[in-house]
Amino acid sequence: MFQDKVLICAECGKEFIWTADEQEFYAEKGFQNEPKRCPECRRARKAQRNGAQNGERVMYDAVCARCGKPCKVPFKPSGDRPVYCSECFAEIQAERH
Secondary structure, three states: OOOOEEEEOOOOOOEEEEOHHHHHHHHHHOOOOOOOOOHHHHHHHHHHHOOOEOOEOOOEEEEOOOOOOEEEEOOOOOOOOOOOOHHHHHHHHHHHO
16 A cells, blocks of 8 residues: 655755655554655754753753652653652552552
8 A cells, every 4th residue: 555755855855765664654643744854854853852962861850749859850840740750750650550
C-alpha cells in the first residue's frame, strides 16, 4: 500500500526518504501532512524546543514535595503542582498500581 517517497527538507534542503513504515505510522496516528523536515532537522528542532544544548536535557532545580530533598526535574516547575524526586515519584507510581 505505501511506498518509500523522496522528500525535500524545508529546513536544510536535503533529500530524505519518507519510508513506507513511517507513512503507515503517520496514517495510523491520523496525521494527514507529509513531514516537512528531515529526521536530523526534526531532532534538532525538538532539542531546541526542549531547551537542550549539545544533546543534553535541561534539568531544573526543585524540592521534593514528599521528602523535602532537593532534586532536579526535566521540566520547569510552575509551583501550582507538587514536584517529586525520582525516588518518591517511583514510590507513588508503585502505590497506585
